[in-house]
Amino acid sequence: MPAPAQEQKFQRRKEERPAEIMAAGLRIFANKGFAAARLEEVAEAAGVSKATIYLYFDSKADLFAAIVREIATPRFDEMERLLDTYDGPSADLLNFMIGKLKEIATGTELPALAKIILAESSNFPEIREFYRDHVILRGFANLSRVIERGIARGEFRECNVEAAAQEIIFPILMNTLARNTFGELPFFDPDGFFTAHAEFVARGLAADREA
Amino acid sequence: MPAPAQEQKFQRRKEERPAEIMAAGLRIFANKGFAAARLEEVAEAAGVSKATIYLYFDSKADLFAAIVREIATPRFDEMERLLDTYDGPSADLLNFMIGKLKEIATGTELPALAKIILAESSNFPEIREFYRDHVILRGFANLSRVIERGIARGEFRECNVEAAAQEIIFPILMNTLARNTFGELPFFDPDGFFTAHAEFVARGLAADREA
DNA sequence: GTCTATATAACGATAGAC
DNA sequence: GTCTATCGTTATATAGAC
Incomplete structure (x- = not known):
C-alpha cells in the first residue's frame, strides 16, 4: 500500500528562496562571523540543501555581499x-x-x-x-x-x-x-x-x- | 675534565623574559587575533618554550591583558x-x-x-x-x-x-x-x-x- | 514528456588532533 | 609530522511543475 499522506521531499519556490537564504545567512553571519558561519547551517535554517545556496549565489562571499546590498x-x-x-x-x-x-x-x-x-x-x-x-x-x-x-x-x-x-x-x-x-x-x-x-x-x- | 666553554642550553633571564614574551605576543596577537594566535608560536618568537610563558602568565588571556596594560x-x-x-x-x-x-x-x-x-x-x-x-x-x-x-x-x-x-x-x-x-x-x-x-x-x- | 529546481553525494583543500 | 574531520564547492541524480 502507498505511504499515506507522504510529505513532499521538496517544493520548488524559485522566487522566495533567495530572500529566505539571505535572511538565514544574516542571522548566522551576525552571530558567528564570516569564517565560523557554516553554509550547512545556513542551508538548514533556510530549509534547503547546501547545494541550493549555490543555485542563487556564487559563493559564501557572494552571499555575504548580497546580504549587505539588501x-x-x-x-x-x-x-x-x-x-x-x-x-x-x-x-x-x-x-x-x-x-x-x-x-x-x-x-x-x-x-x-x-x-x-x-x-x-x-x-x-x-x-x-x-x-x-x-x-x-x-x-x-x-x-x-x-x-x-x-x-x-x-x-x-x-x-x-x-x-x-x-x-x-x-x-x-x-x-x-x-x-x-x-x-x-x-x-x-x-x-x-x-x-x-x-x-x-x-x-x-x-x-x-x-x- | 670540564667541558670547555660549553654553550649554555638556556639562560636564566628572569628580568627580561616577561617583556620579551609580551613583545612577541603583541606581534602575534596583532597579526592573527586572539583565538588564532598560538602560544607555541609566541614562545618560538620569544625564543622560549611554551612552558616558560606559563611561568610568567597564568593563561593566554592573562598574557593578552598584560600586553594591554603595558x-x-x-x-x-x-x-x-x-x-x-x-x-x-x-x-x-x-x-x-x-x-x-x-x-x-x-x-x-x-x-x-x-x-x-x-x-x-x-x-x-x-x-x-x-x-x-x-x-x-x-x-x-x-x-x-x-x-x-x-x-x-x-x-x-x-x-x-x-x-x-x-x-x-x-x-x-x-x-x-x-x-x-x-x-x-x-x-x-x-x-x-x-x-x-x-x-x-x-x-x-x-x-x-x-x- | 520536458525542463529545471532541488537534493544527494562526492571532491579537494585545509585546519586541527594526536 | 601525519592523519582525519570539516567545510566550501561541484557533479550527478531525481522530483515537481507545466
Missing part, C-alpha cells in the same frame, strides 16, 4: 532621493541624515556586518572590497554632498569635508559597536548619545557668525 | 599627571589629550588590540572585561574630567559629558580602524583628519558667546 541599498536610495529633491536648510537635511543613520545603526544588522568587515576582512578581501565600494564610499559620498551643499549655501563653515563626514558617521558607528560589544553600559546610552551627537555636529559645522 | 598604563599615568597639575585653558588641555590619543592611535598597537576586543570578545569575556575596566573606563574617566573642568570654568558649554567624551575618542579610534582595515585610502588621510578633528571638537564644546 540592507544598504534601499536606505541609500532613499537618502539620495531626498538629497536630489530637498531644498530647505542644510542643518535640517543633516539632521535627517543623522536620524536615518541612527535608524540603520539601531534597527538593522548592518553594524554586526561592519564588525565582521573590521574583524575578518584581512582574511577575505572580496567582502572587504564589496563593503568599501557599496557601503563606505557610497555613505561618505552622501554625507559629503550634504556638507558641501551647506558650505556652498553659507550655512556651514569651510572645512575638511572628508574629515567632517567622518565626524558625523564614526561616533554613531562606534557607539553602536561599543554597545554591541560591552552591553548596555549606561555610559553608552543611545538616546542621550544621538541627541547630543546631532547637537555636536551642528555646532562643529556651523558657519561663524559675522561680527 | 601599553595603556604609562600613557594614562602621564595623562592623569597632567590633569592633576595643569591650570591653563581647558581648550589647550583638550588639545593635549587629543594629541596624546593620536599618538596612541598611530604609534602603538592598541588599536589592533581594540579590534580584537570588538571582534572576539564575545568568545572571550575575560579579555573584554579587562579591556573595559583598564582602557575604556579609565580613558573615558580622563576625558570626562577635562570636559567637566571646562564646563566648571565656563570655557565649555553645558552638555552631555559622556556623549562628548565619545565625540572625542570615537572618531580617532574609528579613523584608525578604518585605515587599518581599508588601507591608506586618501579619504582617511590621518594628518588632515586629526587637525580637522581637533577643530571640530573645540567648536562642538565651546561655550556660547554671551551676546
Whole structure:
C-alpha cells in the first residue's frame, strides 16, 4: 500500500528562496562571523540543501555581499532621493541624515556586518572590497554632498569635508559597536548619545557668525 | 675534565623574559587575533618554550591583558599627571589629550588590540572585561574630567559629558580602524583628519558667546 | 514528456588532533 | 609530522511543475 499522506521531499519556490537564504545567512553571519558561519547551517535554517545556496549565489562571499546590498541599498536610495529633491536648510537635511543613520545603526544588522568587515576582512578581501565600494564610499559620498551643499549655501563653515563626514558617521558607528560589544553600559546610552551627537555636529559645522 | 666553554642550553633571564614574551605576543596577537594566535608560536618568537610563558602568565588571556596594560598604563599615568597639575585653558588641555590619543592611535598597537576586543570578545569575556575596566573606563574617566573642568570654568558649554567624551575618542579610534582595515585610502588621510578633528571638537564644546 | 529546481553525494583543500 | 574531520564547492541524480 502507498505511504499515506507522504510529505513532499521538496517544493520548488524559485522566487522566495533567495530572500529566505539571505535572511538565514544574516542571522548566522551576525552571530558567528564570516569564517565560523557554516553554509550547512545556513542551508538548514533556510530549509534547503547546501547545494541550493549555490543555485542563487556564487559563493559564501557572494552571499555575504548580497546580504549587505539588501540592507544598504534601499536606505541609500532613499537618502539620495531626498538629497536630489530637498531644498530647505542644510542643518535640517543633516539632521535627517543623522536620524536615518541612527535608524540603520539601531534597527538593522548592518553594524554586526561592519564588525565582521573590521574583524575578518584581512582574511577575505572580496567582502572587504564589496563593503568599501557599496557601503563606505557610497555613505561618505552622501554625507559629503550634504556638507558641501551647506558650505556652498553659507550655512556651514569651510572645512575638511572628508574629515567632517567622518565626524558625523564614526561616533554613531562606534557607539553602536561599543554597545554591541560591552552591553548596555549606561555610559553608552543611545538616546542621550544621538541627541547630543546631532547637537555636536551642528555646532562643529556651523558657519561663524559675522561680527 | 670540564667541558670547555660549553654553550649554555638556556639562560636564566628572569628580568627580561616577561617583556620579551609580551613583545612577541603583541606581534602575534596583532597579526592573527586572539583565538588564532598560538602560544607555541609566541614562545618560538620569544625564543622560549611554551612552558616558560606559563611561568610568567597564568593563561593566554592573562598574557593578552598584560600586553594591554603595558601599553595603556604609562600613557594614562602621564595623562592623569597632567590633569592633576595643569591650570591653563581647558581648550589647550583638550588639545593635549587629543594629541596624546593620536599618538596612541598611530604609534602603538592598541588599536589592533581594540579590534580584537570588538571582534572576539564575545568568545572571550575575560579579555573584554579587562579591556573595559583598564582602557575604556579609565580613558573615558580622563576625558570626562577635562570636559567637566571646562564646563566648571565656563570655557565649555553645558552638555552631555559622556556623549562628548565619545565625540572625542570615537572618531580617532574609528579613523584608525578604518585605515587599518581599508588601507591608506586618501579619504582617511590621518594628518588632515586629526587637525580637522581637533577643530571640530573645540567648536562642538565651546561655550556660547554671551551676546 | 520536458525542463529545471532541488537534493544527494562526492571532491579537494585545509585546519586541527594526536 | 601525519592523519582525519570539516567545510566550501561541484557533479550527478531525481522530483515537481507545466
